[in-house]
Amino acid sequence: MGRTPAGQTRRKIYTFVRDRIIRGRPPTVREVQEAFGFRAVQSAREHLEALVSEGLLSKEPGRARGFGLPDASGYGPPARLVPLLGRVQAGQLTTALEEPDGYLATQSRLPEQELFALRVRGRSMSGAGILPGDIVIVRRQATAASGDTVVAMVGDEATVKTLKIKKKRIELHPQNPDFAVIVVADSEINILGKVVEVRRYLEDPKTG
Amino acid sequence: MGRTPAGQTRRKIYTFVRDRIIRGRPPTVREVQEAFGFRAVQSAREHLEALVSEGLLSKEPGRARGFGLPDASGYGPPARLVPLLGRVQAGQLTTALEEPDGYLATQSRLPEQELFALRVRGRSMSGAGILPGDIVIVRRQATAASGDTVVAMVGDEATVKTLKIKKKRIELHPQNPDFAVIVVADSEINILGKVVEVRRYLEDPKTG
DNA sequence: ATGGATACCAGACAAATGTCTGGTATGTCA
DNA sequence: TGACATACCAGACATTTGTCTGGTATCCAT
Numbered sequence: 001m002g003r004t005p006a007g008q009t010r011r012k013i014y015t016f017v018r019d020r021i022i023r024g025r026p027p028t029v030r031e032v033q034e035a036f037g038f039r040a041v042q043s044a045r046e047h048l049e050a051l052v053s054e055g056l057l058s059k060e061p062g063r064a065r066g067f068g069l070p071d072a073s074g075y076g077p078p079a080r081l082v083p084l085l086g087r088v089q090a091g092q093l094t095t096a097l098e099e100p101d102g103y104l105a106t107q108s109r110l111p112e113q114e115l116f117a118l119r120v121r122g123r124s125m126s127g128a129g130i131l132p133g134d135i136v137i138v139r140r141q142a143t144a145a146s147g148d149t150v151v152a153m154v155g156d157e158a159t160v161k162t163l164k165i166k167k168k169r170i171e172l173h174p175q176n177p178d179f180a181v182i183v184v185a186d187s188e189i190n191i192l193g194k195v196v197e198v199r200r201y202l203e204d205p206k207t208g
Numbered sequence: 209m210g211r212t213p214a215g216q217t218r219r220k221i222y223t224f225v226r227d228r229i230i231r232g233r234p235p236t237v238r239e240v241q242e243a244f245g246f247r248a249v250q251s252a253r254e255h256l257e258a259l260v261s262e263g264l265l266s267k268e269p270g271r272a273r274g275f276g277l278p279d280a281s282g283y284g285p286p287a288r289l290v291p292l293l294g295r296v297q298a299g300q301l302t303t304a305l306e307e308p309d310g311y312l313a314t315q316s317r318l319p320e321q322e323l324f325a326l327r328v329r330g331r332s333m334s335g336a337g338i339l340p341g342d343i344v345i346v347r348r349q350a351t352a353a354s355g356d357t358v359v360a361m362v363g364d365e366a367t368v369k370t371l372k373i374k375k376k377r378i379e380l381h382p383q384n385p386d387f388a389v390i391v392v393a394d395s396e397i398n399i400l401g402k403v404v405e406v407r408r409y410l411e412d413p414k415t416g
Numbered sequence: 417a418t419g420g421a422t423a424c425c426a427g428a429c430a431a432a433t434g435t436c437t438g439g440t441a442t443g444t445c446a
Numbered sequence: 447t448g449a450c451a452t453a454c455c456a457g458a459c460a461t462t463t464g465t466c467t468g469g470t471a472t473c474c475a476t
Binding site: 021022024025026028064065068069080081104105106107126129130131134149194195196197198199200201202203 | 226231236342404410
């Protein structure tokens with residue numbers, strides 16, 4: 001019946017669908033139909049197919065709620081959750097991973113198992129903008145390049161430091177003049193991973 | 209046939225389903241069945257229903273891919289995307305919001321429209337651990353409390369500062385001795401919002 | 417005006433998916 | 447041992463959902 005200017009409804013349908021996907025469940029064709037007051041399923045379907053042709057949506061034909069966001073859409077890969085660990089003590093990483101304090105949404109393409117998040121204690125990295133209470137997201141790896149910010153075991157607890165590789169030894173540099181450089185033989189270093197992201201929540205992220 | 213120790217398979221199914229929801233589309237009962245090698249749909253169904261009873265999953269009966277993550281699950285609300293703006297110039301916030309540089313996954317419960325993200329320029333907030341290139345996530349609001357980290361218009365560009373409310377005037381404090389405090393009459397202040405989160409990507413978040 | 421494109425509609429069919437009934441085997445515990 | 451719960455299976459049915467065919471109305475450019 002009535003007719004909408006070209007592209008207007010289309011755009012709204014796109015935002016609607018995208019929002020639903022991000023929230024965890026794409027809409028069915030009929031849900032789109034109802035949300036926009038179409039009297040025919042086909043109307044919704046045509047818009048949706050058009051959005052797929054434009055590359056704004058992807059879809060798996062024949063499957064219920066088959067729409068998705070294409071990887072190359074600039075909206076980032078689908079989010080996934082990374083376990084947040086309160087603290088990690090000697091040899092306890094695997095155990096800690098099984099009982100996380102919570103989960104953080106990230107957009108990393110890495111397998112979930114390769115990432116974890118850790119709450120920072122102490123001011124030893126303040127000079128690098130990593131403050132107590134901040135959360136670092138870490139990619140698990142046993143080695144790292146000189147200059148990388150890493151999580152390593154120092155004594156019996158995991159700490160964040162800047163890695164410096166020297167000829168015969170390895171140094172863990174704090175970024176704060178009040179703390180001392182830690183020097184270890186390269187056979188003794190125990191690197192848990194490399195920091196790929198730092199986060200700071202200035203208010204409760206759940207309520208805020 | 210074979211039988212698995214109590215709860216083991218159940219736990220794996222939970223992780224599987226949760227992961228799929230976060231990625232944007234919950235599995236069907238039959239997808240769970242196949243993923244775990246059940247020879248009957250009902251087996252998968254029983255596990256799923258049990259997870260709902262335990263409160264680990266929510267579901268809408270009768271609907272395709274009807275499972276979801278309960279809000280109170282501790283895994284945070286479903287992720288949603290916040291638009292990332294490269295820079296904001298005078299009066300351009302609304303325009304900028306329509307053409308974001310990308311999107312970031314967050315777990316905020318706030319409506320999507322109330323949040324935006326901004327890339328930080330300059331070292332004026334280094335003392336607060338906010339470095340150039342960092343991303344701040346901002347809740348849109350025209351006022352804020354003294355001491356809050358805010359995004360405000362200074363000249364014709366948005367900048368991040370600490371807000372101090374004095375008797376008759378408002379001060380925007382940098383956190384860096386090299387920068388000067390900005391003093392404005394409280395009628396002239398133009399606050400875009402309050403910083404609720406700071407992020408720093410130490411390697412390319414898409415490849416990393 | 418006319419052909420084409422867009423936006424929408426009505427009704428149906430078929431596949432995907434949720435749900436159900438009734439069963440077997442294995443473990444736990446009184 | 448027997449009652450009970452758990453884990454699983456086989457096969458079917460009903461609903462939801464994707465898909466299709468054929469149509470009307472409006473706008474635009476030629």
